[in-house]
Amino acid sequence: DADVTQTPRNRITKTGKRIMLECSQTKGHDRMYWYRQDPGLGLRLIYYSFDVKDINKGEISDGYSVSRQAQAKFSLSLESAIPNQTALYFCATSDSGHNYGYTFGSGTRLTVV
Amino acid sequence: DQQVKQNSPSLSVQEGRISILNCDYTNSMFDYFLWYKKYPAEGPTFLISISSIKDKNEDGRFTVFLNKSAKHLSLHIVPSQPGDSAVYFCAATNSGGSNYKLTFGKGTLLTVNP
Numbered sequence: 001d002a003d004v005t006q007t008p009r010n011r012i013t014k015t016g017k018r019i020m021l022e023c024s025q026t027k028g029h030d031r032m033y034w035y036r037q038d039p040g041l042g043l044r045l046i047y048y049s050f051d052v053k054d055i056n057k058g059e060i061s062d063g064y065s066v067s068r069q070a071q072a073k074f075s076l077s078l079e080s081a082i083p084n085q086t087a088l089y090f091c092a093t094s095d096s097g098h099n100y101g102y103t104f105g106s107g108t109r110l111t112v113v
Numbered sequence: 114d115q116q117v118k119q120n121s122p123s124l125s126v127q128e129g130r131i132s133i134l135n136c137d138y139t140n141s142m143f144d145y146f147l148w149y150k151k152y153p154a155e156g157p158t159f160l161i162s163i164s165s166i167k168d169k170n171e172d173g174r175f176t177v178f179l180n181k182s183a184k185h186l187s188l189h190i191v192p193s194q195p196g197d198s199a200v201y202f203c204a205a206t207n208s209g210g211s212n213y214k215l216t217f218g219k220g221t222l223l224t225v226n227p
Contacts, residue, residue: 004156033214040122042219043157043202058214090156094213101147102215104156 003027006091006105013081013112021076021108023091029103030096032074034058034066037088037107046089049074050096081112116140117205119218127226132190134221136203139184143205147215148177148188151200160201161188164208193225 004025013019023032034046035058045058047066055066063085067075078085088109092102118137126132136146144165149157163170163177163186170177176189190197203218 031213035217040219042119043217045214045216048214092156096213101159101162102149102157104149104158106154106156 002106004091004093004103004105006089006108008108009106010109011111013110015082015112017081019078019081019110021078021089021091021110023074023076023105025072025091025093025103027093027095027103028071029093030071031094032068033092033094033102034064034074034076035090035092036060037090043090046076078110078112081110083112086110086112114139115219116143117203117216117218119201119203119221121221122219123222123224125224125226126193128195129192132188132193132197132223132225134188134190134201134203134223136186136188136218137184138186138205140205140207140216141184142207143216145206145208146177146179146186147204147206148175149202149204149217150197151202151220157202190223193223195225195227198223198225 007022033048035043044060049068065077088107090107091105094102147162148160150160151157161172161175179186200220202220204215
């Protein structure tokens, strides 16, 4: 099993629909992140959480919300999807020690039509 | 304001030659730098990192160089192999900050031709 699992892998949804992307991890890391990747724009941070009671906005949080249901689970919601939210979404984890690297999931390709 | 810049969207090299990927940063608080590699349909994977107390870190065919005065780092791949073809992201952070998170560049698509 993957250390960081994202579901679904692919999703097509209609404008205005609510959609949730889920992320779970078996790394035991306390920190979790949601990024989106767009062509030519790289990886941009949407939200991050340093523990279950800590949620922080990233650089592009408008139109998104998150929920940290447990240390191992971090969900990203689009309350009312719009076409410019079509992108590749990545969940990542890290620990609070001296290992500064992230472990990424395989991504969710979201298309809003 | 883009704090981590990868100014070359793409790079093409011949198999066996050296690949040099460049990255510049503007935030003087950054003191730890990482490179990630990403294949299509997969998440980015950690490749190599360097702390600002060093100017070079080597791992097999991969070497990262850091020039703090120029706020510049580069990733050298020698010799390049077709399997190295991927998008490479440069990332940076302030390791001493309590609000630790990585800031990524836009990525460089490396193509290694057989």
